[in-house]
Amino acid sequence: MKKNDFLGGISGLLHKGKEKPMSAQIIKDTVEPHNNIEEFEHCVLCGALTNVPAALSVKHRQNYVIGLGQLCQRCQGKLDREMREENQNN
Secondary structure, X not given: OOHHHHHHHHHHHHOOOOOOOOOHHHHHHXXXXXXXXXXXXXXXXXXXXXXXXXXXOHHXXXXXXXXXXXXXXXXXXXXXXXXXXXXHHO
16 A cells, blocks of 8 residues: 555545545644654563664564564574574583
């Protein structure tokens, strides 16, 4: 679904009876955050703030573990080392 289709659907729901249509900007403001402060993910293991925007799709993230969540670089490095050591011992 395209963003414009989504906003058009909201617009249709908001306009009942004799009400005047809302502008696209008003509808956009109700759907999107009002502040410009971008939120970032925290590491699920140590709690450190990462440089990964919360809005970034997991398909495009580095150090994201499915079923666990976002890791910082340090914890990802520790996990990688532990997995290498475990594979060497088997």
